[in-house]
Amino acid sequence: MKIVVCIKQVPDTKGGVKFNPDGTLDRGAMLTIMNPDDKAGLEAALRLKDQYGAEVTVITMGLPKAEEVLREAMAMGADKGILVTDRVLGGADTWATSQTLAGAIRNLEYDLIITGRQAIDGDTAQVGPQISEHLGIPVISYAQKIEVEGDSVIVERQYDDRYHVLKAKMPCLVTALAELNEPRYMTPGGIFDAYNAEITVWGRADLKDVDDSNLGLKGSPTQIAKASDKVRKGAGEKVTLDPTESVDYIIGKLKEKHVI
Amino acid sequence: MDFMLSKQHEMARSLFREFAEKEVKPLAQEVDETEVFPRATVEKMAKAGFMGIPVPKEYGGQGCDILTYAMCVEELSKVCGTTGVIVSAHTSLCCDPILTYGTEEQKQKYLPDLATGRKIGAFGLTEPGAGTDAQGQQTKAVLDGDDYIINGSKIFITNGKEADVYVIFAVTGTVEKRGRMIKEISAFIVEKGTPGFTFGTKEKKMGIRGSSTYELIFTDCRVPKENLLGKLGEGFKIAMHTLDGGRIGIASQALGLAEGALETTINYVKERKQFGRPIGAFQNTQFQLADMATKVEAAQLLVYKAAMAKATQKVYSVEAAKAKLYAAEVAMEVTTKAVQLHGGYGYTREYDVERMMRDAKITEIYEGTSEVQRMVISGALLK
Numbered sequence: 001m002k003i004v005v006c007i008k009q010v011p012d013t014k015g016g017v018k019f020n021p022d023g024t025l026d027r028g029a030m031l032t033i034m035n036p037d038d039k040a041g042l043e044a045a046l047r048l049k050d051q052y053g054a055e056v057t058v059i060t061m062g063l064p065k066a067e068e069v070l071r072e073a074m075a076m077g078a079d080k081g082i083l084v085t086d087r088v089l090g091g092a093d094t095w096a097t098s099q100t101l102a103g104a105i106r107n108l109e110y111d112l113i114i115t116g117r118q119a120i121d122g123d124t125a126q127v128g129p130q131i132s133e134h135l136g137i138p139v140i141s142y143a144q145k146i147e148v149e150g151d152s153v154i155v156e157r158q159y160d161d162r163y164h165v166l167k168a169k170m171p172c173l174v175t176a177l178a179e180l181n182e183p184r185y186m187t188p189g190g191i192f193d194a195y196n197a198e199i200t201v202w203g204r205a206d207l208k209d210v211d212d213s214n215l216g217l218k219g220s221p222t223q224i225a226k227a228s229d230k231v232r233k234g235a236g237e238k239v240t241l242d243p244t245e246s247v248d249y250i251i252g253k254l255k256e257k258h259v260i
Numbered sequence: 261m262d263f264m265l266s267k268q269h270e271m272a273r274s275l276f277r278e279f280a281e282k283e284v285k286p287l288a289q290e291v292d293e294t295e296v297f298p299r300a301t302v303e304k305m306a307k308a309g310f311m312g313i314p315v316p317k318e319y320g321g322q323g324c325d326i327l328t329y330a331m332c333v334e335e336l337s338k339v340c341g342t343t344g345v346i347v348s349a350h351t352s353l354c355c356d357p358i359l360t361y362g363t364e365e366q367k368q369k370y371l372p373d374l375a376t377g378r379k380i381g382a383f384g385l386t387e388p389g390a391g392t393d394a395q396g397q398q399t400k401a402v403l404d405g406d407d408y409i410i411n412g413s414k415i416f417i418t419n420g421k422e423a424d425v426y427v428i429f430a431v432t433g434t435v436e437k438r439g440r441m442i443k444e445i446s447a448f449i450v451e452k453g454t455p456g457f458t459f460g461t462k463e464k465k466m467g468i469r470g471s472s473t474y475e476l477i478f479t480d481c482r483v484p485k486e487n488l489l490g491k492l493g494e495g496f497k498i499a500m501h502t503l504d505g506g507r508i509g510i511a512s513q514a515l516g517l518a519e520g521a522l523e524t525t526i527n528y529v530k531e532r533k534q535f536g537r538p539i540g541a542f543q544n545t546q547f548q549l550a551d552m553a554t555k556v557e558a559a560q561l562l563v564y565k566a567a568m569a570k571a572t573q574k575v576y577s578v579e580a581a582k583a584k585l586y587a588a589e590v591a592m593e594v595t596t597k598a599v600q601l602h603g604g605y606g607y608t609r610e611y612d613v614e615r616m617m618r619d620a621k622i623t624e625i626y627e628g629t630s631e632v633q634r635m636v637i638s639g640a641l642l643k
Contacts, residue, residue: 068271075271186275187309188332189322195268256610258532 001054001148003045004108005078006101006115006131007038009062009069022217023224024091034069037116041176043183044146045114046077052148055079057108061089061100067199074194075186082108086203091217094122098130099214103207105135112153113173117142128175138168141175263561272328276335279308280343288340291470292615297422298470301343306377310336310347315355320372326505330512330567337516338523341619342470344516348509349418349471350374353627354381357427357502358449361490366449370425382423383506384414384476385499392632394429394499397445399478401430407482408432408448413460413475416626420474421459426450427502428476429495445495449487456481467618504580506627508570511563511583514591514623518556521591521598521616525549528602545601552594559587578640585633588623595620 011017011030018026034042045056058073060066061084070081084104092100105113113135115128125141132139144163145156148170155174157164186194204215213219241249254260265273283304291298305311313329315321322328329351337344355374358366358381373379390396399412410430417426426449433444450457460475490498526549529540539545566583569576595617599606606613624630 068267071267071271075275185279185308186271187322188272188275188313188324188328189309189317191271191275192268192322192324192328195266195271 001048001052001111002109003048003054003056004105004110004113005038005042005045005056005058005073006113006128007042007058007060007069007073008035008116008119008121009033009060009066010035010119010121017229019227019229022091023227024217032065032069034072035116035119035121036178037118037120037176039116039183040178040180041114041116041174042073042076042078043181044143044174044176045112046184047181048112048146048148049077057082057110059084059101059104059108061085061092061097061104070199071191071194072186074197075190076184077190080200081197082200082202084202084207088204088212088216091220092215093220093222094124094126094130095221096215096217096219098127098134099210099219100207101127102131102134103210104202105131106208107202107206111151111170112148113137113171114146115173115175117175117177125175128173132173135171135173138172139175140166140168140172143174143176144180146174146176146180269327269331272324273331273335275308276310276332277338279305279310280335280339284336284343285339288342288612289609289615291340291342292467293469293609295464295469297472298340298343298346299422302346302377302380302422305343305347309376311350311377311380312355312371312375313351315351315359315371315375319359319367319375321355321375325567326508326570327564327567330508330563333509333512334516334519334563337513337619338520340470341513341517341616341622342468344513345418345468345471345510346380348506348513349383350381350423352506352509353383353418353502354423354425354427356505357383357447357489357498358425360501361447361494361498362449363486365486366489370449374425379424380419380422382417382419382426383502384417384426384428385503386414386416387412388415392629394496395443395445397429397431397443399428399430401432401446401448401483403432403485404482406485408485408488410448410450410456410478410481410483413477415460415475416463417474417476418471418626420472420476421462422472424452426452426476427489428478429499430478432492432495435493444493445499446492447489447495447498448483449489450478450481450483454481454483465622467615467620467622500577503627504577505570507580507584507633508563508566510623510627511559511566511580511587514584514587514620515556515559515563517616517620517623518552518559518587518591518594521595521613521620522549522552522556524612524616525552525598525601532603539601548597548601552597555590556594559583559590562586577636581628581633581636584623584628585630585637588620588630591620591623592617 009032012033018029056078057080058078059082118125140155142158143155144158147154309322312321317323401408401410431443432446435444458477463473562583566579569579598613
């Protein structure tokens, strides 16, 4: 089985967010991590590899610096890494991004494509389904469980108060939720192997069957009117206690912080 | 000369840090309080490959360098000294001598289980009468047919009851050296469950309280002669060489403890207010922090230099001794200052610096006291 996992390097929410003058993110200036939904998607692919044997290729579109996220994925156990990077691809919205990734994936053999549900920077949840549309394959989104049976995948799709069990013939695309699993850690030896491995770098010329008018900032129908950083607040702490215990708890916390 | 870490090492550090923050830190206080060996954490570390970092891949290890291993112990110790020493004793004191002195059969038999963390390793040299004076060994091993029969006891053994494989030293005879008769010491690999091998008392310690520190007792314990590690009579050399490597592990533990105390204190002085200002706004606090940070960085450079020396030099005793001496003393000084800067709160078990200060003390004592390190360093100077 051949699995392609689309991953994205996103700003670490613990670090500051910086913008370019055109309102797009200044990715070169921020601390970065692998997008959590994508990491769960990668873990799902690696588990299928452990269980059934598979070749897992990770692909990302981004600045040359995005190579790091491919190395991280390979240090977790992915077999190959492909970086799609080119100046003309910069400033892409979801439409241009999905066109780019589909153009790259057309060069590959695949049974299953896994993407994260959405990235924590754009929060659109559009790229995965759009890729499937461009490639003409079925999509199952919001996967909370993925299994393979013969030439099909069986996916539990999360819904508000229930989940749907869907079966699709491969090749198909699945978008993964961060809740899907607890991603494994990289291994120290895997890190060194990942840095010894070759990363395939593709530019505009390597994309198959994509029109220039669908790429980069020019090919992006979305126009950003204004972008600004949110005032960040800590995640806080939730506790479930009865009223008396709650008072003790709050007083304890205030004392701990030297407020009272 | 370049003081920049490679991208690989940076990524490895971020892995160790993430693991330490997520898996180790939340348990550190409980492990100290209850004195329970963190078995579940060790299993997670095993899964992540932390139990065989410098062991070659052909023996089931990660095939990384000593610097990567040192950084692992450093990052773990930043949040929990107990967890740091578990990895250090297992790797430096058990995997390393088997890798360095073991026969191919011994390596094949023991290293894959140790390097993948399916089994835990320990090292038994110290005895009630043989601490710094390692030559004062009383434990004896006598050849009887195809077995050695070991009798005696070892104390203060890290990973004591939790380990599965032990590198044990025992007297196998006497030899003449420069006109004097001295004890001939040999090393053996002893497995848990070998008849005649039992455990004595568990030590109640000041710090690293979750590490399992036990007395090992050998009563007519028969060990097959193929478990002799290295050549007969090579034991003292094996012990000293192993401790050279072990000192890099303990130096990394000390470094981590100092870094952890410094980080915790920096956060604290920004929050804690006295006289209407955060205490970090007072010059005394600022100067203390400056001195602490400078010493921590100096310790780090010595530790990393020693780790690099082990990778590139045959003999690295002096580098290891300097790293351990300095890092241990910095750990003690920085953790003590950290408690002072926390004031009364720092003296309570609610705050991590109290544990860090107790954990730091042992780094000046085990795997060669600071005095022994000074002997090693000055011995090389005056040779």
